[in-house]
Amino acid sequence: xxxxxxxxxxxxxxxxxxxxxxxxxxxxxxxxxxxxxxxxxxxxxxxxxxxxxxxxxxxxxxxxxxxxxxxxxxxxxxxxxxxxxxxxxxxxxxxxxxxxxxxxxxxxxxxxxxxxxxxxxxxxxxxxxxxxxxxxxxxxxxxxxxxxxxxxxxxxxxxxxxxxxxxxxxxxxxxxxxxxxxxxxxxxxxxxxxxxxxxxxxxxxxxxxxxxxxxxxxxxxxxxxxxxxxxxxxxxxxxxxxxxxxxxxxxxxxxxxxxxxxxxxxxxxxxxxxxxxxxxxxxxxxxxxxx
Amino acid sequence: xxxxxxxxxxxxxxxxxxxxxxxxxxxxxxxxxxxxxxxxxxxxxxxxxxxxxxxxxxxxxxxxxxxxxxxxxxxxxxxxxxxxxxxxxxxxxxxxxxxxxxxxxxxxxxxxxxxxxxxxxxxxxxxxxxxxxxxxxxxxxxxxxxxxxxxxxxxxxxxxxxxxxxxxxxxxxxxxxxxxxxxxxxxxxxxxxxxxxxxxxxxxxxxxxxxxxxxxxxxxxxxxxxxxxxxxxxxxxxxxxxxxxxxxxxxxxxxxxxxxxxxxxxxxxxxxxxxxxxxxxxxxxxxxxxxxxxxxxxxxxxxxxxxxxxxxxxxxxxxxxxxxxxxxxxxxxxxxxxxxxxxxxxxxxxxxxxxxxxxxxxxxxx
Numbered sequence: 001x002x003x004x005x006x007x008x009x010x011x012x013x014x015x016x017x018x019x020x021x022x023x024x025x026x027x028x029x030x031x032x033x034x035x036x037x038x039x040x041x042x043x044x045x046x047x048x049x050x051x052x053x054x055x056x057x058x059x060x061x062x063x064x065x066x067x068x069x070x071x072x073x074x075x076x077x078x079x080x081x082x083x084x085x086x087x088x089x090x091x092x093x094x095x096x097x098x099x100x101x102x103x104x105x106x107x108x109x110x111x112x113x114x115x116x117x118x119x120x121x122x123x124x125x126x127x128x129x130x131x132x133x134x135x136x137x138x139x140x141x142x143x144x145x146x147x148x149x150x151x152x153x154x155x156x157x158x159x160x161x162x163x164x165x166x167x168x169x170x171x172x173x174x175x176x177x178x179x180x181x182x183x184x185x186x187x188x189x190x191x192x193x194x195x196x197x198x199x200x201x202x203x204x205x206x207x208x209x210x211x212x213x214x215x216x217x218x219x220x221x222x223x224x225x226x227x228x229x230x231x232x233x234x235x236x237x238x239x240x241x242x243x244x245x246x247x248x249x250x251x252x253x254x255x256x257x258x259x260x261x262x263x264x265x266x267x268x269x270x271x272x273x274x275x276x277x278x279x280x281x282x283x284x285x286x287x288x289x290x291x
Numbered sequence: 292x293x294x295x296x297x298x299x300x301x302x303x304x305x306x307x308x309x310x311x312x313x314x315x316x317x318x319x320x321x322x323x324x325x326x327x328x329x330x331x332x333x334x335x336x337x338x339x340x341x342x343x344x345x346x347x348x349x350x351x352x353x354x355x356x357x358x359x360x361x362x363x364x365x366x367x368x369x370x371x372x373x374x375x376x377x378x379x380x381x382x383x384x385x386x387x388x389x390x391x392x393x394x395x396x397x398x399x400x401x402x403x404x405x406x407x408x409x410x411x412x413x414x415x416x417x418x419x420x421x422x423x424x425x426x427x428x429x430x431x432x433x434x435x436x437x438x439x440x441x442x443x444x445x446x447x448x449x450x451x452x453x454x455x456x457x458x459x460x461x462x463x464x465x466x467x468x469x470x471x472x473x474x475x476x477x478x479x480x481x482x483x484x485x486x487x488x489x490x491x492x493x494x495x496x497x498x499x500x501x502x503x504x505x506x507x508x509x510x511x512x513x514x515x516x517x518x519x520x521x522x523x524x525x526x527x528x529x530x531x532x533x534x535x536x537x538x539x540x541x542x543x544x545x546x547x548x549x550x551x552x553x554x555x556x557x558x559x560x561x562x563x564x565x566x567x568x569x570x571x572x573x574x575x576x577x578x579x580x581x582x583x584x585x586x587x588x589x590x591x592x593x594x595x596x597x598x599x600x601x602x603x604x605x606x607x608x609x610x611x612x613x614x615x616x617x618x619x620x621x622x623x624x625x626x627x628x629x630x631x632x633x634x635x636x637x638x639x640x641x642x643x644x645x646x647x648x649x650x651x652x653x654x655x656x657x
Contacts, residue, residue, distance in 0.1 A: 186342050187375040189362040191440065192392030205379045 047071070047260040054255035070260040080261065083238040086154060088268065090239060091222035093158040094165060098218045099211060101162070102169025107199065109170065110177035126171040129164060133227065141231055151232040157239070160228055165218040172217075176210035177203065212279040220269050240265045293318045293353050293443035295476040300338055300348035302501075308334050310501040312348070316444075316476040316493075321466075323479045325487040325524065326497030332480040333372065335497075336446045339478065340369045352443045352476075363392070368437035369446035372453070374429045376421040382408075382432050383417040389440035407435045410469070427458035438471050445477040452483060466490055484525045488513070496521045514642075519652035522576050522645055528609055528620045531577040534649065537565060546575055552615030555592055558641040564656055565646060573655065574647040579609070581643030582621035584635055591638030596621075601629040612637065 042061075046054055047070055049063045075081050105125075108116040116122075140160065144151045180203050188198035204211075226241040234242060240261070247258035295316040302309040308331040316322040326332050337343045339350055341362035349358045357365045368389070376385050383404055390400045408414040411431040416424050421432065430450060437445060451459045463486060466472065466479075481487055487494050488509045496512065498504035498520050505517040516522035522530045533553075535546040544557040544565060555575070557565060565573065585593055596614035601623075608623035612635065621637055629635060646655040 181373075181375070183371055183373055183375040184377060186362070187369075187371060187377075187436075188388070189342070190340060190367065190369050191389040191436065192363050193388075194363055197392070202377055 043259045043262060046255055047263050049256050051254055051256055067256065070256045071264070074257050074261045074264065079238065080240075080243055083240045083243040084265065084268075086233075086237050087223055087240040087265075090154050090157045090161070090237075091219050093154065094161040094222040095215050095219040097158060098162055098165035098169045099215050102166055102214065103173050103204075103207075103211065105166075105170040106173025106175075107177050107203075109174040111182070122171065122174060125167045127167075129167045133164070137228065137231060140228070144232065152234065152236045154237050156232055157222075157225075157229060157237075160232065161218075161222045161225060165221060169214050169218060172210065172214050173207065176207040180206040209279045212276050216272065216276055219272065223269055293475050294351075295339070295444045295478070296349075296351040297335075297339065298349045298351070300335070300350070301346045302331075302334060302338055302343060303346060308501050309338065309345075312502055314495055314503060314506060316478060318476055319473050321472065321477045321479060321490055321492045322495065323481060323487040323491030323493070324495045324497055324503075325481055325484060327524070328482055330497050330499065331501045332482075332497055333448055336369060336448050336478065336480055339444065340367050340446055341365050366440075366443040367446060368440040368442040368444070370430075370433045370437050370448060370450050372449045374421075374433040376429060376432055376436075378421055381418050381420055382413060382424065382428075385421065385432055386417075386435040386439055388436060403439050404435075407439050410438075411435050411465070427454050427462065430454060430458075430462065438469070441471075443475055445472060445475050447477065447479045449481055450479070451486070452481060463489055484527060488525070494525075496524060515654070515657060516645065517654055517657060519574060519576065519647040519654075522647070522654075526578060526580075528579045528622075530645070531575075531579060531582070531619050533575040533577065533617055535573050535575045537568075537571045537573055546573060548575070548615070548617045551617035553594065553617045555594075555639065555644075558592075558644060560641070561644060561646065561656065568655070572649045574649045574652075576645035576647060577619070577639065577643045578645070579620040579622050581640035582619060583638055583640075584610075584621070584623055584627070585638040586636075587624060588638040588640060591640045594637050594639065596635050596637050598629045598631060598633045598635055600631065603628070610635075 045061070045063055048066045048068065049060070049070075050065060050067055053060060053064055105116075109122045113119060113122075141151060144156045144160065147156070149155045184202050184206070185195070185198045188202045189195070193201060224241060225239070229239040230242050233239060244258060244261060244265075247254045247261070297315070298313050300309050300312045301307065312335065314322070324332055324335065334343065338345050341350075341357070341360060341364075345358065349356055351357065352366065357367075377388070380388070386404045386407060387400050390403055395403075404417070405414065408417055411434060413424075413428055413431045413435065416428055416432075421429055424432070434447075434450065437447075451462045454462065467490070479486075479490060491509055493506060494509055494512050495503040495506040505512060505521045507515075512521060513525050516525065519532070523532070534549045536549055537557075538545050538547050538554075540556075544562050545554050546557055547554045581588075581591075583591070585591070594614050596612040596619060598610060598612050599618070600611040602609045603625050605625060608625045608627055608629075610621045610623050610629055612619050612621060614637070619637070623629070647653065648655060
């Protein structure tokens with residue numbers, strides 16, 4: 001505070017004025033927090049309400065009576081649980097594939113830019129993400145309809161989501177690999193390791209935080225995707241996102257069950273995030289560790 | 292069996308960096324390459340290591356042509372200027388890396404790593420990561436990683452240049468005593484002439500154009516430099532360079548400094564060679580080591596000078612003086628003191644004199 005006092009010496013009451021600014025800022029942050037958290041709060045309490053209470057003209061902000069049985073009610077339809085499993089399989093399968101291919105491609109672009117087609121090709125891959133996906137929704141459907149596994153399968157979505165996740169994974173991994181000093185690989189060659197061994201033993205551990213962040217981003221995208229899933233799957237395979245609208249029957253929506261199901265669907269990504277947070281923050285904010 | 296030969300090596304990108312470079316290093320020989328920064332010393336080491344492919348020329352270790360072999364098939368170990376330690380591995384695992392690459396047994400690895408670590412006095416740091424040890428300890432770890440590999444050729448790229456003076460000296464003495472280095476051919480790259488003179492069995496001076504300007508024993512290079520470039524790069528303080536002109540005076544041959552009122556009678560042994568020249572221009576080089584105050588050096592050529600700056604550096608005193616408008620650096624006894632503007636009688640020993648061709652820089656006595 002001493003330095004503030006001297007720089008603000010001309011003002012009438014510098015200390016008080018700064019305190020006011022600070023207070024206003026905190027108030028703004030508080031409001032923002034409320035604004036952000038309220039939907040989650042409302043979702044959580046709605047999940048415990050009775051169906052009747054969810055349809056009141058004046059909404060209640062605290063359940064009049066608690067119905068934890070809503071959570072069991074969600075799974076009265078056993079295929080709803082299968083949908084969570086399908087979503088998990090699709091998100092995980094897609095993430096592993098995107099990460100595997102993206103890591104190899106990113107490494108190629110970072111280390112052998114000329115042989116791999118150069119900066120322009122790398123950017124073209126990323127630019128695929130800028131294309132509005134709705135525009136190719138129907139063509140994609142017919143394209144996948146002609147594959148042996150058809151549209152209504154986990155494999156179709158696992159492959160389709162690569163369109164979104166592979167460019168992201170490739171580009172980000174390229175950036176992480178660029179930050180990993182090449183000299184360390186060269187030192188490994190001189191130790192007697194082959195290029196592949198050097199890649200696995202030296203470079204990969206360095207970009208691991210980055211890889212985990214990329215995995216997280218890919219997984220969450222695939223887990224929450226609705227547009228393509230809604231058109232592609234539904235009979236053999238169902239993702240949880242296309243189950244959520246099914247709680248609307250005719251003119252009535254079972255908000256309590258829908259919210260209970262949404263709450264359950266949040267558990268896997270939140271758990272993953274908490275488990276991997278330590279590595280992820282490092283990956284996103286710092287790039288990789290410097291040699 | 293571990294002789295290193297480099298034959299007509301060429302490497303360039305937009306311009307030649309290494310050009311028709313050849314030399315050989317015997318087993319057990321410590322060969323130092325010295326040259327200013329950016330001259331291609333590191334590129335040369337990378338070519339020998341196999342990290343770069345030469346445009347032309349060959350690299351042979353133990354008589355075997357390894358030019359086309361990838362680095363991991365050569366028996367070459369190299370330390371990097373940046374150390375290039377694996378940040379995610381401990382000091383132990385860093386040093387063990389070459390042994391693991393060769394699939395040595397766990398017991399052998401442990402024995403070798405511990406042995407090397409003891410030798411380099413980093414045995415108490417084996418469980419730390421490179422980020423948790425000092426610069427000197429990082430350097431020793433990097434050195435340990437190369438020593439443990441038991442290679443045929445050692446390449447050391449400015450291994451101690453970035454350390455502070457005290458540790459630098461300590462590690463320099465350690466290089467003298469490392470037995471492992473005496474069994475292989477070592478190429479040591481530096482820009483520090485003191486390191487070069489101290490460590491090198493032989494020294495190669497690398498100059499512009501990516502060639503070795505001169506190769507030889509340390510004292511040979513110092514006393515008989517092939518050209519002005521070599522003379523200027525070996526020696527601290529730097530050799531005095533005085534553009535001069537030959538003239539005859541009373542049957543003696545005299546060198547007259549250009550743009551100043553200073554002249555030296557050419558010492559008798561040098562006279563014949565200079566007289567044979569058909570131009571009068573000569574670049575005179577005078578080693579500061581052989582210019583002393585007159586009372587410290589008898590029988591030299593006497594000149595009168597005026598002290599400009601005097602630095603007492605503990606083991607020696609450096610005097611920057613001026614004589615007849617020409618600036619000269621001289622060495623003195625460190626105990627003495629000289630004031631700015633003081634008149635001083637200097638004495639120049641015959642051995643101070645070196646003569647270079649002003650156009651080519653070639654040493655006229657060689």
